[in-house]
Amino acid sequence: MTLALPFDNSYARLPDRLFARQRPAPVAAPRLVALNEDLALRLGLDPAALRSDDGVAALAGNVPPEGAEPIAQAYAGHQFGGWVPQLGDGRAVLLGEIVTDGHRHDVQLKGAGRTPFSRGGDGRAWLGPVLREYLVSEAMHALGIPTTRALAAVETGETVMREAPLPGAVLTRVAASHIRVGTFQYLYARQDTDGLQALTDHVIARHYPDADGPEGLLDAVVGAQARLIARWMGVGFIHGVMNTDNMAVSGETIDYGPCAFLDSYHPDTVFSSIDRYGRYAYARQPEIAVWNLAQFATCLLPLMPDRQAAVERFTDIVNDFGVRFQAEWLDxxxxxxxxxxxEEDDAALAHRLLDILATNRDDFTLIFRGLADGSATDHVTDRPAFDQWHELWTARRQRDGLAEEDQVALMRRTNPGVIPRNHRIEEVIQAAVSGDYAPFHALHAALGTPYQDHPVFAAPPAAGEEVTATFCGT
Structure with a gap:
């Protein structure tokens, strides 16, 4: 019996040059590892049906659900600044869209086999990156940061060859859409104005119904990215691979490959093994967002009747990112x-604390969390400098309108006690490869309530536990 899902697939009704129709490749022995029941219910799905044999077969790609129109999306992109005219879903298949509360949600299988965009790859995913994305994307959601989400993880019963034989897996990812800056670049590079118009109309209707044409869309996407990246910075998140094909026009965080959260703080921190020159370092993320948005603006120019006037207006909108980001960051x-x-000096106060942390690479999460309960001093190396800053901060708090207990509550709501630290994720992956999923479920549960205290998972890596490099999931 085939699982039926309430799909309404608007992207598959766009010009077919935006995708290739592609069924997922079946796997040998699918076994459910994790199911996000809360997300399933939000989508109007029955968790029991998803856990059934038919449900697991659908989540593995063996039997696409009734109503699905499986496609692999086409896109291009700048990867580390280098132009690639055709990328696309090389190991992912979009099953379709589910509409709930007036919003569309893509349901996509990652690791679903080869597509016309695989470029020599096997189209599969191994278990480690699937568990990493499941944990980190759900942690981001719990932190209140716009993100794609994980609906399920399934073992395939097959081996994937990477640096060694590794267990295969499929992730079911849910997103507001999978439309990227690179999707627009794909059409722009082909001088496909009709396709650009259709895609622009689709994105406006789907994500920004109040936007007035291409100029309004650009303004909305710039604002969404300013809000998103400010929130990344607030939790010490480093995306790791901010290529234009990894920037979603919806304003969601997408593609958790070599991502990481800061342990010790320094603005130049890089984890991604492929980011050899620090292009996507923590502090450079706002700058890279501007670069990506400039590429997006360029793609919209052919839709404007007066190109020269549009260049000037679009340039102003993109350049306004800095002002909008700084306002969001300061909030x-x-x-x-x-x-x-x-107050006027609030930005300087925040930056002064970050400078103190950077000098000795103190722990970002523990110190901000410790401001609420007085434990920050336990994690600061330069105590005299911190004490001087603390006096300024105390005086500033006394001028604020909140009572002290309300200030503490505010800090506890915005400074997480637990983040998906690299060493914990690696522990989870190593245990899962050996067949033990208890650490995965324990960490996932803690990350679901990040503003509560979780002492077991809050600690930074001990000597010898540090993970200094993260890797692309392919």
Whole structure:
């Protein structure tokens, strides 16, 4: 019996040059590892049906659900600044879209086999990156950061060859859409104005119904990215591979390959093994967002009747990212400092604390969390410098409108006690490869309530536990 899902597939009704129709490749012996029942219910799906043999077969790609129109999406992109005219879903298949509460949600299988865009790859995923994306994307959701989400993880019963034989897996990813800056670049590079118009109309209707044409769309996407990246910075998140094909126009975080969260703080921190020159370092993420948005703006120009006038207006909109980002960033860090009002020197106060952390690479998460309960001093190396800063901060808090207990509550709501630290994720993956999923479920449960105290998972890596490099999941 085939599982039926309530699909309504608007992307598959766009011009067919935007995708290739592609069924997932069946796997040998699918076994459910994790199912996000809360997300399933939000999508109007029956968790029991998804756990059934028919449900697991659908989540593995063996029997696409009734109503699915499986496609692999086409896109291009700048990868580390280098232009690649055709990328696309090389190991992912979009099953379709589910509409709930007036919003569309893509349901996609990652690791679903070869597609016309695989470029020599096997189209599969191994278990490690699937568990990493499941944990990190759900942690981001719990932190209140726009993100794709994980509906399920399934073992395939097959071996994937990477640096060694590894267990295969499929991730079911849910997103507001999978439309990227690179999707627009794919059409722009082919001088496909009709396709650009159709895609632009689709994105406006789907994500930004109040946007007025291409200019309004650009303005909306710039604002969404300013909000998103400010929130990344607030939790110490480093995407690791901010190529234009990894920037979703919806404003969600997408593609958790060599991503990581800061342990010790330094603005130049890089984890990605392929980011050899620090292009996507923690502090460079806002700058790279501007670069990506400039590429997006260029793609929209053919839709404007007066190209020269549009260049000037689009340039102003993209350049306004910095102002909008700084405002969003300051909102984030004011709340991290327990402040509810605005003063002119608040940005300098926040940056001064970050400078103190950077000098000795102190732990970002523990110190901000410790501001609420007085434990920050336990994790600061330069105590005299921190004490001087603390005096300034105390005076600033006294001028704020919130009572002290409300300031503490605000800090506890915005400074997480637990993040998906690299060493914990690696422990989970190693245990899972050996067949033990208990660490995965324990960490997942803790990450679901990040603003509560979880002492077991809060600690930074001990000597010898540090993970200094993360890798692309392919």
């Amino acid at each position: 984030v860090f004011r709340t991290k400092l327990g402040l509810s009002t605005a």
